[in-house]
Amino acid sequence: MNHTRDIAIDIVPIGAAADEATQAALREPAGKAASGSKTNIFDFDRASLEHFFEQELGEKKFRAHQVMKWIHHRYVTDFADMTDLGKALRAKLEERAVVHAPQLIFDKESTDGTHKWLLGMDPKNAIETVYIPDKGRGTLCVSSQVGCALNCQFCSTATQGFNRNLSTAEIIGQVWIAARHLGNVPHQQRKLTNVVMMGMGEPLANFDNVVRAMSIMRDDLGYGLANKRVTLSTAGMVPMIDKLGEVSDVSLAVSLHAPNDELRSELVPLNKKYPIEALMEACVRYALRKRGTSVTFEYTLMKGVNDQPQHARELIRLLRAFDNAVQMKDAAKVNLIPFNPFPGTRFARPDEEAIRGFQKLLNNAGMIAPVRRTRGDDIDAACGQLKGQVMDRTRRQAEFRKRLDAQEAGDAAA
Ligand code: SAH
Secondary structure (H helix, E strand, C coil): CCHHHHHHHHHHHHHHHHHHHHHHHHHCCCHHHHHCCCEEHHHCCHHHHHHHHHHHCCCCHHHHHHHHHHHHCCCCCCHHHCCCCCHHHHHHHHHHEECCCCEEEEEEECCCCCEEEEEEEECCEEEEEEEEEECCEEEEECCCEEECCCCCCCCCHHHHCEEEECCHHHHHHHHHHHHHHHCCECCCECCCCEEEECCCCCHHHHHHHHHHHHHHHHCCCCCCCCHHHEEEEECCCHHHHHHHHHHCCCEEEEECCCCCHHHHHHHCHHHHCCCHHHHHHHHHHHHHHCCCCCEEEEEEECCCCCCCHHHHHHHHHHHHHHHHHHCCCCCEEEEEEECCCCCCCCCCCCCHHHHHHHHHHHHHCCCCCCECCCCCHHHCCCCCCCCCEECCHHHHHHHHHHHHHHHHHHHHHC
């Protein structure tokens, strides 16, 4: 399959529609502008909303609980519709607060059921959120930053640079928009069963907002997800892994991608600051704190770069050492991700045989190593393909033009 061409053909209408929608969105106030000086309730988890109700509004805690249920279980954002609150309280809330979700600019469903949303965070920035349904579960891939500062060589998000951190409201707002669209009812109609912080950005670089948003995901008054069904993925910010272990019980995934420092420093520049040994030690500490839980190591397979038998052998040694250190078999899980290409990348996906061969070496050594299959291929929704939109008209016009040219060239060649 000529992947590049598929993308080029498909993305042109997406690009065009998104362009119009973004223009329209620009005419309306968005993000902070719309909430003005009022407090956005989406920024609060249970503890901070209780505090807001008690300290700022002089109300009882359970009022905060009622409001959370209206928002996260019933998708009601207008205080006037929160009928079990007294009139006076509703009026007070209207005066002081808003429930302001990110703005839906564009969304698209893939033929395989994967759904992607382009969400406006402010008039200049948009991010992507992806829903992936799979036998009996539905996973939402959530972004934590606009862009990313880590510059991993094989990741499309890196090419747009870093703009800013997302607020708690902007992170949980992604879950809210997807859950509402899916008709998710926590505890009953569970369309959304898992969240992975694997969208755009490095979640540990936006620690407080991410932790607060994850607390809403796991709260019964929020989305009611079990701890292990919320996964945070990091490129390896060692001190923050320890900090996360202190405050949260979520599942940890680590983007390893290479079994030695020389190669990893090339692929994931953060490795120069926190090399593999320090990273693995932090993972051991995390796993030991949460006895009985495993850590997932993501390994994106790139043709001729990290997909050779010697890499598999080095990886096995590394993960065995991890299992031994936490004294648990299968404490380390590997997720093999065949590289997802994007325009302009120098990397390629290994062929199927090489992927299977690599997996077999790990399996033969007794390791759990599923291959994460690409979903939403036709809507550019795969790992490392999320790019969002940055409202730089010139650059976006140029990109759009380039895609158009690529499509024309592809058509001519056909
Ligand atoms: N910054 C965090 C969260 C991103 S998660 C982290 O690095 O873990 C996205 C996952 O997809 C990461 O494991 C990332 O390394 C991987 N990835 C990035 N680009 C990719 C690509 N083009 N193909 C396959 N996987 C990719």
